[in-house]
Amino acid sequence: MDNLGTWIVWPILLPLIAIIPIFLRKRSGAANVSLVTAAAIVLAVAGLARQVLTNGEQSHAVGGWDAPLGIMLHADGLSVFMLMMTAIVGAITSIYAAGYRFQGGGDSGSSSGYFFWPLSMFLWAALNVLFLAADIFNLYIGLELLSLAAVALVTLERKRDATVAGMRYLLASFLGSLAYLLGVALLYTAFGTLDLELLGARIQPDLPTAVAIMLITLGTALKTALFPLHFWLPPAHGSAPTPVSALLSALVVKASFYLLLRLWFEVFPAALTPAIAQMLGLLGAIGILWGSFLALRQHKLKALVAFSTVAQVGYLFLLFPLASTSAGWGVDAWSGGVYHAFAHACAKAAMFMAAGTLAYAIGSDQLDHLAGTFQHYPFSVTALTLAGVSLMGLPPSGGFIGKWLLLNSALASGQWWFALVILTGSLLATGYVTMVLSHILLRPPDAAPIEPRNTRVSFTLEFAALLLALIALGLGLAATPMLALLRIGMPFTGY
């Protein structure tokens, strides 16, 4: 039943195929088509996951064309892990978006919400391309498509803030892409191949290679919003429409991180010297503290959540110094970082959704205006809280598993300073999560209940956020099978 290669193409093809009927249908139809497609993608990813679990890594040449000119797809544990993350967040965000009312209308008369559907499918396809690509140029294409789709989504509502933020995002993103592309060009010039595996076999540490690797690293770091290159992220994520913010914070930054992960550990592990690993870790550590600190200073809910993303991205980069020291603990650090990415994706998307629901309902996301919302939107507040638990890294959440693994490797490898940063980060996260909760839970002093502007918030919105938050929470209990999946094709031996 499992024809080799059949499953692997569908996660890419399905969203692309869906774009055609979406363009053909009106708004409500678009949403329905998208939801059906989302379900199909989830099934396809599940099928692929099953295949990988039973048969190990999968490779596939699209249309039978082999490398170098053909497009090679490759799926290992990490790919499937990321695909699952995308499928879960993507599907639930689609549910959320179906109940969300986008603001502002397009100049052509169609509502801006309509364009969410094709663009999100486009984004999804780009992400899946990225996660399945087997060569560095296809990774580039995935990255570019992703940037374009992401910026288009940010500017969907044609609000001034969002447009400006989107433009900045676009420019930053392309700067990163160009740096990456230059690196790819240099690598190809030097070693004559684009294939990840071949490149890994051929690569030699010399100066041009070092330049190429650093260009790639910095380019992707810029796209991942590693401190201090995170400047574009908070405005873009904070001002985008809520479903978009969810997709961006949850998935898009993870895509470039995924790229870095693949390249560093599978293509040029030799270049990952302790010094450069420490530098990345250091920037990540500062990012954790800096992002959390700024989150604590925010007065708007979505901006706060966006800064929290800056902080959480920092955790991902701790993986490099922790995983590069010794093989035994490298597994923990590597799995911990990836697990953290997954947990953060679910939690952050849930948080954005819940925040968006509240903001949408009362017409403002000023923290001061949120008092009393709990009484009307208990599910959203619950979702926000549960997601916050994962951000704090408390059990039984998925964030805890990531934190535990990272901490474990930090202490085992003697890099206790990173352990301290991890814990400080979770304390700061506690600070901003409880700050938000304190505003939300506060009962207004006068007995009169608040009048939400949009009293008829669709239950879909609350449900989607809660579902995702529960998944973020449940990830803490599903660590064993998930880590087993990750181990397939893991770039570490002897585990």
Next chain:
Amino acid sequence: MTITLTHPALWLSAVGLPLLPALLLPVARLRSPAQLLMPWAAAPALGLALLVSQEVVVELPLLLGMRLGLIPLTRVFLLFTALLWIIAGVYAQSYLAGDAGFRRFCGFYLLTMSGNLGLILARDLVSFYFFFTLMGLAAYGLVIHAGTAAVQRAGRIYLILVILGEAFLLPAMLLTAVAAGTYNLEAVPAAVAGSAQRPLIMGLLLIGFGIKAGALFLHVWLPLAHPAAPTPASAILSGTMIKAGLLGWLLFLPLGEPALPAWGTFCMVAGITAAFYGVVVGLTQSHPKSILAYSSVSQMGLMTVALGVALAVPTARTLALSAIMVYATHHALAKGALFLGVGVADHVSTSRQRLLVGVGLLLAALALAGAPLSSGAVAKTFLKDATYAVSDPWSARLSLLLQLAAVATTLLMGRFLLAVWPDTRKPAHHLSPGLWLPWSVAVLLVAGWVFLLPEELATVAVKTLAFSSFWPVAVGALLVGGGWWLYRRPGMRFRPAIPEGDVLLLLLWLLNVLQRVRRAGVVPAWNALTRQADRSAGHWQRQTDVVTTLIRLEGRLNTWVVAGTIFMVLLTLALLLVVLV
């Protein structure tokens, strides 16, 4: 006749029966039967004291393994204690009839009774401590019965002293228990004697029990609390409860082996001093119950002398213990009769009653003073016998001092009789049988108990018809007469009055001074300190400027020039790191 009574329930009832009416009191319907039963709750204990003539110990699964039982020493204590509780209880039923707080009084009375009887019956350390504490704390409710401000103050001081006593006793108990390795009281004196921390334990014990026993300078609560309490309660407090402290000493201190001359001398000196100190201060009192309270201080001092003897001379242990047993019984009954008499005298209305009450009081007072044939004389004889055991220079001095103390006691009793002598000018009360009957029993007991009980005592009593017993009383009586005459002279203006509580007042004055120092010096200094703390809060304000700066820095990152430069710098840095490191 010897009867062996070893059923645990029987022993439990001796301490538990008083608790039963106490539990019934809150129920409205059972209140009056409970109040009626109140005095008789001590009856089982009295029965045990009368019937059990051997050493018996029963074990009960309470606390950390409760053991109850009797030894000859505690049997004597139980006897007079139970007697006095019954007498005072019957007395109280009439004395406080109609008092709104009688129910509460009953409750505390029963609790105190249980504690008092229990500590005598206890044969293990933990139970002893429990009953001792129960008695001490429950008696607070008796002391403050009247509820006036002065009484509340007395109660407060009483409570503070009780608590302080606990604070000394608990570590003493812990140290003793660890030293003994068992909770059995039989093992305690030897364990204390053999303990490496013997001085510490003994010090703690002397102070801890000393507070209860009204030892020198630890007695301050006594002249306040005894007069403050209702008369039956005063009788109990002075008659039996202060003996609990004494019993504690006897049970815990290492009497016998080894000789501890220093400790013994200390106790003797303290005892003798207290004997005279009590009289001197007591003479200046005008309230009859205060005089009696100081008399108790004085009498307890005499018993402390015997304790000192036992500590100093191991061979004299038996003598000293007998002396203390006799003296304690005598004092309990006499003091009980005297205190109850104060209440009776208050209710006297006819001259016939006046005469009878006067005679009764005189009898009790004479007994306390140690007039020949009286129980006091017998007790003093025993005491004197014990002092002979002390090495020579001390022995002679002690017997002289004891006789002088008898003079002093007579003097104080004279002062008491003058203060209490039924006054017909006072509005007449009805002297109910509920008052005079129990009192009469008490007086009769005082007068005759030495003849009722063991023959040995009676023979001693007959021997007291001697000059050595007679002269101190006579001298004392003369002095009283002289003093009375002086006192009545119109020109005599010298009427010393030391307030009740004597040295405590010095302490309170000292506290007052300290309080003023606090107000004058410490509080301003504290305020200055807190102002300093406020100032450093301004420092925090400056720190928020740092926060603002940091936030502005984040704003700067937004500019392309900065961002681009950072990008380039990072790239260079990364390259340098790869190439150089």
Next chain:
Amino acid sequence: MSQFSLYAVISMLIFSIGLYGFIAHAHLVRKILAVNIMGSAIFLLLISAARRDPTAPPDPVPHAMVLTGIVVSVSFTAFALALTRRIYAETGQAYLPETEPAISAQKQDIVQK
């Protein structure tokens, strides 16, 4: 000096010029131009590398990459220009406000109160 080395050096030079222009110029159209210039520099490197070996036919892979790259560039340009227009329409200028917006939210709040 080989043709490849020459073009490689030149491409690096052009890339640097583009990067400088991208960073230093505030006008959005100028930034878009800079991005295109940087892209073309990379293309130059790739195409010249494809012809390093004169005996063999040129390597088709870089050609394919550059073709794709050109398409991506033009998509980017079109999209970026559209955004530029929108920004111009809303703010009246073709620059990105430099201290915007998430951070200043706090200050605005204070002013509002």
Next chain:
Amino acid sequence: MELSALIPLLVLASSILPSLLIFFLGEDRARLRIWLYLGAEIVKLLLVVFMLEGIYLGQSYETRIPLLPGVDFLLRANALAMLFLMLSAGLWLVTTIYAIGYMEELPYHGRFYGFFGLSVTSTAGLALAGNLFTFYFFYETLTLATYPLVVHRQTREALAAGRTYMRYAVAGGALLLLGVVWLQSLVGPVEFTEGGSLVGRNLNTSALVAIFALMIAGLGVKTALFPLHGWLPMAMIAPAPVSALVHAVAVVKAGAFGIVRVVYEVFGLGLCRQLGVLFPLSLVASTTIIYGSLRALVQDDLKRRLAYSTVSQLSYIVLGVAIVGTASTIGGIVHLMHQGIMKITLFFCAGILAHTLGITRISEMDGVGRRMPATMVAFSIAVFGMIGLPPFAGFISKWYLGMGAVEAGQIWSVAVLITSTLLNMAYFLPIVYAAWFKVPAVPFTEKLPPGRFETGPLLLAPALTTALLTLLFGLFAASDFSPLQWSALIAERELTTQPEVLGP
């Protein structure tokens, strides 16, 4: 799955399932909610009693579920675990009855009971945790489950208290986590073993000292060790049943219980002594005992005074742990139980006063004994117990602690105990005095209409029950199955593996 492996899970499930179910019940399904809840509690209590018997007879209950590579989710019952489990399960039932009477006027019952049950589940998990990881797991879930209870009233003060609580708790959790992970990175998974699981391993001393300090600091937050106690008085803003069960018993006991676990079953007394960490610990505990009492002395708010008293009393447990010896071990462990019973009584009574008469300050309590005799009898009994007067439960703890201190030659610890006793009297007895002997300045204005009893019977019964237990636990300490005997059993099992430890 075998029955013995299933039972610990059932114990957790018996409270977690109804709690989760209650979230989904309508707010108006009060009757169903209560019956569901009470039913669950009785099931839980029965399970615990069943286990108790098994443990006494030497049976073992163990559930092991791998959660991460090298990290198991391990539930395992031993004598020590059962003590805490019994405490939490028993008091849960009592407190629920109290809460039914108390919560009428407060909104969001579903939420309250749900999180209440989750808190209790976390406590049960803490009790049964068989390794450090599982312990940490429930330590944090306890924080999460109690936060909504602290902020239940949703007032500004409650929320501020909630934030403080959360910050302290998470910071403590972080320190604990650091210690746990560090230790795990040195020796692999650490399971609780009677006698200490690190015994016989050759490890770096300074690292162990640091790990010990981290763990104690982390656990010390919940135990409210000075200077980590700041959250506790603030958390008193919660409704009375919460203060009673959660903050007087469950949360603070979680910390104290953790310290017991760490000292006896992770490091082992012998190793602790070798490391020289017990003396500083006893100093910290002593400081806390005195400091808490001093702070309690000047509080006029009843619940705050009780809270500071909790700060002080909890460190008795820590002190018992820090003094090496059988008696002190027994004393510390039995105080886990005794303090819980006594303090919950006090909080019940405080809640009754607030609920019935609107009294929250001690200065308003003059003469309240006449208005509410039964309540104040319960209160007085608990106070006497707290002070450590015989024959109440507190005396037993204090006695054993003192014996232990003497045995270990630490006379100064006895002095600390005595000082604390005096301070206890100084801040507790005036309340009792005022309640019984003073005359009310103004007549009481009732919040609750007077009924047949002095207050709602559902409020009164739990207070009287726990007060009675305070008496019984002390009076019948020597009998089988008293907490004292159970603690002695624990001490025997913890200490017999290392007889050489007990020398002076």
Next chain:
Amino acid sequence: MNISAGGFDILLAAVLPLLAWYVLSTRDLFKAVALFIAYGLLFSLIWVRLAAPDVALAEAAIGAGLTGALLLDTLGRIGSRDTSGAASAMEPEGGPPDARES
């Protein structure tokens, strides 16, 4: 083994950076776009020279043609004056006052 650079190569190599520099520094944006189109066409030449006629065609059509057209169209809407220059971009507050007027 490699082909050595010819004179044409050297000429192109000299002109390309200059052109790029002018594109980015000319004040008038119309001029800059015009120069950019020229720059693109020059690249087409290079592609041919480097034996990549397919790329040359694409470059001429898309890189120079389509991109140029888009740029010119945009400038037609937003005006062609860039007064900020490289120096003024250093100032954080950005945009010149007259840009708003046009």
